[in-house]
Amino acid sequence: MWKKSEVSDQTATGQVGIKKKSKVPGVMITQFIDEIPEGKSHPDFIRKPIALTIQEGKLAIFKAIVVGDPVPNVTWARNNGDISDPQKYQTKFDPNSGEHTIEMPNISPDQADTYKCFATNEFGKAMVTVPFHINKCGTVCAVCSFINQWFDFSLMHFSAATDPNELKAVLKRKSKVRPKTEARKDGEIDPKFWEILLSADKKDYERICAEYGVTDFRWMLKKLNEMKREREQEQAEFVKSISNLKHIDVNPDGSASFELDLNLLDASSRIFIYKDGEIIPYSQDLEMEMKHSLNQVGKKYIFTIRDLVPDDAGLYQLDVEDVSVFSTEFKLPMVDFLVKLKDVKAMEREDAIFECVLSKPLSKIMWVGKNNRLEQGDKYDITVSEDKLIHRLLVKDCMQVDKGIYAAVAGIKSSNAWLIVEDTKGKKKPRNTTQAGGAGVDLAKIAAEQQVMLQKERDERIAAVKTASAEEEAAGAVDSGGSASSPGDCSRAEKEVRRDGSGDTGPARSVTDTRGKDTGKDSDSRQNQAEVMECETDAMTTAGGFAISFSFYNDTVYYYNIQINICILHRENRLMFESVMKTFLNITDLPEFDPDDLHKFSKKVIVKVGQTASFKMPLPPQDPTEISWFKDGTELFDGGSIKIVKELNQSRLQIKDCLQSDSGEIKIQLKNTFGTAEAFSRLIVVDKPGPPQGPVEVIDSSFSVIELKWKAPSDTGGSEVTNFLVERQQVGKSMWKKVWDSSADRLSFRDRNVSHGKKYIYRIYAENSEGISDPLEIEGIMAGTLIYPGQPAPPKVVSTFKNCINLTWTPPEKDGGTKILGYQLEKRKKDTNQWVTLNPSKEPISALKYAVKDVSEGSEYEFRLSAINMSGPGEPSSPSAMVCAKNPNIRPRFKDPVGFMVVRAGNSIRIKVDYEGSPQPDITWLKKDEPVSPWVNIINVEGSSTLVIPSSHYSDSSVYTIMAKNSSGQSSFDIEVRVAHQPKPPGPVVLEQVVYGKEKDDRLHYMVAERDSNTRVWRTIADRLFCNTYTTSVHPGREYHFRVYAKNDMGLSDPSKSPTWGVNELRVPLVTRSPVMITLERPPSILVPLKFHSPPRGFQLYMTCAVRGFPTPHVAWYLNNVCINSNNSYYITNAYGVCSMYIIRVGPEHSGEYKVVAVNSFGKAECSTKLKVRGM
Helix, strand or coil, rough: CCCCCCCCCCCCCCCCCCCCCCCCCCCEEEECCCCCCCEEEEEEEECCCCEEEHHHHHHHHEEEEEECCCCCEEEEEECCCCCCCCCCCCCEECCCCEEEEEEECCCHHHHHHHHHHEEEEEEEEEEEEEEEEECHHHHHHHHHHHHHHHHHHHHHHCCCCCHHHHHHHHHCCECCCCCCCCCCCCCCCCCHHHHHHHHHHHHHHHHHHHHHHCHHHHHHHHHHHHHHHHHHHHHHHCEEEEEEEEEEEEEECCEEEHHHHHHHCCCCCCCCEECCCEEEECCCCCCCCCCCEEEEEEEEEEECCCCCHHHEEEEEEEECEEEEEEEEEECCCCCEEEEEECEEECCCCCEEEEEEEEEECCCEEEEECEEEEEECCCCEEEEECCCCCCCEEECCCHHHHHHHEEEEHHHCCCEEEEEEECCCCCCCCCCCCCCCCCCCCCCCHHHHHHHHHHHHHHHHHHHHHHHHHHHHHHHHHHHCCCCCHHHHHCCCHHHHHHHCCCCCCCCCCEEECCCCCECCCCCCCCCEEEEEEEEEECCCCCCCCCEEEEEECCCCCCEEEEEEEEECCCHEEEEEEEEECCCCCCCCCCCCHHHHHHHHHHEEECCCCCCCEEEEEEECCCCCEEEEEECCCCCCCCCCEEEHHHCCCEEEEEEEECCCCCCCCEEEEEEECEEEEEEEEEEECCCCCCCCCEEEEEEEECCEEEEEEEECCCCCCCCCCEEEEEEEECCCCCCCCCEEECCCCCCEEECCCCCCCCEEEEEEEECCCCCEEEEEEEEEEEEECCCCCCCCCCCCEEEECCCCCCECCCCCCCCCCCCCCCEEECCCCCCCCCEEEEECCCEEEEEEEEEEECCCCCCCEEEEEEEEEEEECCCCCCCCCECCCCCCEEEEECCCCHHHHEEEECCCEEEEEEEECCCEEEEEEEEEEECCCCCEEEEECCCCEEEEEECCCCHHHEEEEEEECCCCCCEEEEEEEEEEECCCCCCCCCCCCCCCCCCCCCCCEEEEEECCCCCCCHHHHEEEECCCCCCCCCCCCCEEEEEEEEEEEEECCCEEEECCCCCCCCCCCCCCEEECCCCEEEEEEEECCCCCCEEEECCEEEEEEEHHHHHHHHCEEECCEEECCCCCCEEEEEEEEEEEEECCCCCHCEEEEEEEEEECCCCEEEEEECCCCCCC
């Protein structure tokens, strides 16, 4: 018997025993002093040892991780006995993981006890207890596991002071639904029918009625509504609302669950779960691995059943106190896979198909892909054959993301296979409707054979049922005579067999009452065996007793029945369990590991980030077991970076591309019907460390030194920190400078290279063998005390406008010993008390002036400012004078108006003049000092005025005057507008010239050009002729051609050509002589130089000269010694030596000295003139 020892927990003399609460449940902390110095801490557990139940002869390990400053001293102890024997107890410490362990190899029953772990330093002590149980055989383990579940369930619902009668009543609770062992009267409807209907959807009513043989649908609905009203009234005493009911179903991970949202009136109300009317224990602690668990997340309650077996099928009910809330029926079809899934290899964009054949027809099974439930849709096509034996899953348009494991789940059976998608190596492949995969056998033939077998079994069952019915009738007749028992006395197993139509009733079960007397008969069982166990408990202290009966089954004929009497004894706070085992033939042992392999597996695996971690566990020959891998208590599944290989004699786990977060405890679990075996290891992924811990403590910040202190990083990256690095940046500058590099044992730094009043930013890094951590950054530490600048003078108003006020100011007399960085300006609107900041202090105004644009026209404002140095902004100045945001009085003034313009007749005239003035001036347009006609459009907008004449005539040629007048004065400006047609060419040149199409234009004139047979170039011989005649001299012996042009302000017309003036017929014939070599090469020369021009502003301008030379010289034009050949404002031509430059409209920018330079290979010639624009 395990006894509980009395252990005192007294503090030393002079110490204060202050009890503290740990974040880890079950840890007791005693603090020795009232106040712990800053940076120090009492011991605490961040990972406590867990309770162990291990088979005799195995290796037992307790692990713990503690924290505290100074580092605590860890010791181990046990209640009854010592741990000084090094052969039985070995304590170790791993500095890399921080784990304290105690190992007990080849454990014996006398080592079963309650063990304690103590962590102590000068500021306190932390202590945790952990029970250690040792099993001698698999039977005891299974029995204890079941008893512990009932015991934990009772602890969750009752305190130590609970009346034993109440506890006994709870364990004997039954729901309103009668268990299967209770018989029903003829014609009576199974109560399960109504419980299922009360929680079912309306669409399922017809199916449920057909299943239970109810045909009067109207009567059923009427009674169901009455029952619902009664149930709602009962629920109103404990429940506010019930919603989101989800019936029980199998999950992809192999468990089953149902859930609902439940809002209780009293959160302390007890919740009971029933299966087929019998109460079942469950766990509410996620860390407890019970078969049944009820987890609460907010208002949502989730009930889960793990490790599904056929006996888990039945009706489940959830009750709050004595009121039923939710019922759901769980059906597990007893089906197996005749043809299992096979691996499929498909190309990208191809379809993949998985096929299987079941042993019994099912209308629907669950398909799982990569641990997710699959549904019918665009991606997946799920089909079932007519006989419901062949099930298919079609994965459409396979891509790389679709590869992985796919499974078919039918009840508690499943079959899985791989889908492998082969890459097309970057080529875009079109959609392919072909199908890859399949079972590879004739599924229809297998299904047909199974149909025949099922029909044969069905016929045999029908015959067996008929035979059993005849026997029951005969037995009933005998019983009426008093010589036989009633059918109601038959065992539960026999009734189930008859309901299933099977003739095999199996071995009989014997039942032992609470006094230990055998009331049953068993011809095949061994002699009754009894075993008495004792264990300690702190839960119940009152007298009383109750009994628990349960049975164990497996897939073979092995079967036994157990009844346990539990007596709760008041003395010594102990529970005594008496178990009587009967009718068993064989009990399978617990799964186990080889001790050597277990020792190798327990060693840590250390890898770097990005590498692959591998774990391997050899498996000794034993009965079939379920193998699971876990990391930090979370089960791992094959897929992604995790690969799990399960072979006949070993199991391997690979974690690819490891990250720092992958570090943790790795566990392999073997599980069979009678229990589990676990082995632990640890994965350490080495990476660069985490940043040092803050907050950083500023020890000193004087004018000459800044001293900092920090804490070591909480995450060392799996390897020891070797040193710390410190970088510094002065506020306002962009460069970072490395200022310190020291070993890891120094956690402080003194910076002596600082300037008074300057602010500095520091970054602290931790470094290990894998690299440098991310920085711990400290913002803005100033060297010395803060000395703010003095008060500046009030700002002065320079000018005001309706949307802007210009201010200026002078620096303060006192700058606080550091440079003035800038100023912060504030404004206040009249009749308000709020000062509004115009710029943040982190963005100071560096200049001594500022334009305030955030103002409203007509509002009055006053301003003040503060000087800013390294310490911050100083005291604000006195307010400025109140000023109104409005434009100043300005006499009207025109902005760059155009004084002359030429418009083609028929086009619109648009004269736009920009002006400024305050207040807004009045605009008036005049034509020859008279108001313009009403049909002339005047468009006035702020700052400009436009005169528009849609279609111009010669009569619109005139001088237009714009007048602007306000209270500050008056201004005017004249614009000359000339309307003209493009001149037409004059008529042919004869003795008397006739000009066609002459228009009335006082500026029309003529230009005459000549070309003779000697020079063969056109040259102007007369210009600006206002008459129709011109006389020129000619040379005898030459042939002449003449052209006459008409010109006005719009430009030149096309020429009128004269007839050829002939050569003298009486000239003396030339005497033919011998040929003489004549060369035409000559340097450039200026034949006609440039002339001075003085056109009015806005007029066009022609400037020409004549140049001769061979080869043809290159001619360049210059304005003030700057070449203008490539300037688009000038139109420059060179036709047969006549060099011309045309300006469409001259302006001030065209005034200056113009020069023409002609250059060829024999020399250079140049000429120049000046251009002066009138009206500038």
